[in-house]
Amino acid sequence: MYRCVEPVDWLPYIRRMVEAAEKSQEHVRGATEAEFVVGAVVYDAALMQLVVIAEAASRVPPSARDELGAVPWSDIRAVRNRIAHNYEGLDEExxxxxxxxxxxxxxxxxxxxxxxHGEA
Structure with a gap:
């Protein structure tokens, strides 16, 4: 599946992505979409975790990203860019x-x- 022959010094970034992703889930747990959209603290916290996911993803080397094709790298980057550059025009839904x-x-x-990679 995800066998890598080169050193896996990028695994800390994968772990960081998991941590941020799981935090985003904690932020929205029990919330409805309506509560999410009007609840600025929850919304902003979730946005921040999406940015953290993308920043960690950007540190995974291209050779590893090529190997790990199941990860939607370009989608992750696109979400980060929308958050960073178009905050006023974000679609909450x-x-x-x-x-x-x-x-x-x-x-x-x-x-x-x-x-x-024996990290779970």
Missing amino acids: SIWHTVTVKVPQLIEVLHGILTE
């Missing part, structure tokens, strides 16, 4: 979908990578 649907899928993929 899209962010909700990202946090409640896409991030749990990402967590599953990242846990698989860590397991493959």
